[in-house]
Amino acid sequence: MDVRNKNEGAKGRVEGVENDETSPESTGLFYMEILNQDELKKLKAEFSRLKNSCYLDHAGASLYAESQIASHFSELQTNIYSNPHSRNPSSTITTDAIDFVRHKILAHFGTTADEYTVIFTSGATSALKIVAESFEFNGGNPH
Numbered sequence: 001m002d003v004r005n006k007n008e009g010a011k012g013r014v015e016g017v018e019n020d021e022t023s024p025e026s027t028g029l030f031y032m033e034i035l036n037q038d039e040l041k042k043l044k045a046e047f048s049r050l051k052n053s054c055y056l057d058h059a060g061a062s063l064y065a066e067s068q069i070a071s072h073f074s075e076l077q078t079n080i081y082s083n084p085h086s087r088n089p090s091s092t093i094t095t096d097a098i099d100f101v102r103h104k105i106l107a108h109f110g111t112t113a114d115e116y117t118v119i120f121t122s123g124a125t126s127a128l129k130i131v132a133e134s135f136e137f138n139g140g141n142p143h
Ligand SMILES: Cc1ncc(COP(=O)(O)O)c(C=O)c1O
Pocket: 057, 060, 061, 122, 123, 124, 125, 126
């Protein structure tokens, strides 16, 4: 949600407005809605397990939506996924699934496998560690 302070410092009672300490007139804060009621309802349904909690780590550790859990569960229940490095039917569909996701990621960033490589890691810390250990800082010069 985009929060804009259009009237910084505006405090106190505005004529004809209820003296609500949380109102825009009292706080100087104005909110611009970016989701309509239908979108908001869908979003709330996807994260209903949050109840009244406020989760603030989406950028670092994003929560999975309920539709993602259902879809993932269905995938695991329907298919047999196995080690992608072998040559058998379950390995082949695993390799295909990984390639599909790799290409979706590249397409999301408007690029292709000719330009970038997608490397799957266990998380952000693991990814940063790989970069720190393998990037040729200083042009590859160890000194
Ligand atoms: C608050 C917080 N969220 C998310 C992360 C990312 O976790 P991960 O490295 O497991 O992806 C970290 C990493 O330190 C973190 O401190």
